[in-house]
Amino acid sequence: MLRLENVSKRFDGFYLDNISFELKEGFIMGLIGPNGSGKTTLIKIIMNLLNQDEGNIxxxxxxxxxxxxxxxxxxxxxxDNLYFYENLNVSDFEKIVASFYKNFDNKKFKEYLDKFQISKKTKIKNLSKGQSIKLMLAKALSHSAKLLILDEPTSGLDPIFRKDMIKLIQEELESGDKSAIFSTHITQDLEHMADYITFINKGKLVFSESKEFIDENYKIIRSSKEMLDNTNIDFIKRKDERYFSEGIFIESGYKNSDNISKATLEDILYYMGGETIND
Incomplete structure (x- = not known):
């Protein structure tokens, strides 16, 4: 459905460097990386809000x-926020956004508003953050979009709403003809919903892998410094503390044990967020 080939963008002090990945129909891609890694820049390029210097989409x-x-x-x-005229109400919002999409379905939009318990009479400025996110989601799902792009949509929201939103997105993709890019620093939201993970750091692509591959191959080991010094493990990143040492590595042959465990997305972001594999 969506394919990026060597997409690059140069700013003063920042370079988005040759980003490539592919997202097929019916799948969810999680986009992760530390703050300032280039996630939002990449999304703006995908959205055609910024022109890339090189590459194709x-x-x-x-x-x-x-x-x-x-x-x-x-x-x-x-x-992650609703940037709209605060003194207009939800009905005004509907009329304006509907004018931009030839396939906008007012009936479906009303169904989502009812589901989210949002009145058309409510002014934008009186919506809570959760309601604002729900309103944007209602709009996104009401014009037969094939690709959903969500940029930090669950940031600052309570766990119940986050789970409900994730469930709704998964339900929308059940037909198999839609896909989603979900950019977030809340990696727990991606653990059970993402099919693929694309990790960007300092403008560089660290990896774009299936979640299944990550679960099976990324490992964390925790032991004494002496023990880690004497292993033949090729660490991606290692941290030596006062009383123990930890490291992250890729190896399908290592089974989980007392000192080796599966690396979560949070582990990967923590260990690898300071540098890219090639640094």
């Missing part, structure tokens, strides 16, 4: 530059 096999309006029609986007 393909949607359904077609270069996005050849038909940007078709691409925008097929994107449902959810920010």
């Amino acid at each position: 393909y949607f359904m096999g077609e270069n996005v530059k050849n038909n940007p309006m078709r691409f925008k029609e097929n994107i449902g986007f959810v920010y």
Whole structure:
């Protein structure tokens, strides 16, 4: 569905460097990385809000530059905040956004508002953060978008709403003809929903792998410094503390044991967030 080939963008003091990955229909890709890693820049480029300096983006096999309006029609986007005229109400919001999408379904939008318990009479400024996210999600799901792009949508929200939102997104993708990119620093949200993980750090692609591969191959070992010194493990990153040492490595042959365990996405972000594999 979506394919990036060597996408690069240079700013003063920052370089998004040759990002490539592919997302197929019916799957969810988690986009992770420390603050300032380039996630939002990459999303803006995918959204055609920024022009890349190099590389190409393909949607359904077609270069996005050849038909940007078709691409925008097929994107449902959810920010971490609702940037809209505060004194307008939800009904006004509906009329404005509906004018941008030829496939906007007012009936479906109303169904989502009812489900989220949002009144059309409510002013934007009176919506809570959770309600604002729900409103954007209702809009994103009401114009037959094939690709959902969610940029930190669960940041600052309570766990109950986060789980409900994740469940809703998964339900929307059950048909198999939609996909989603979910950018977040809350890695727990991706543990049970993401099919693929793309990790960006300092503008570089660290990896883009299936969640299954990550679960099976990324390991954490914790032991004494002496023991780790005498292993033949090729560590991606190692930390030596006063009383113990820890390290993250990739190896399918190592089984979980008392001192070796599966690395979670949080572990990977913690250990590898300070540098890329190639640094």
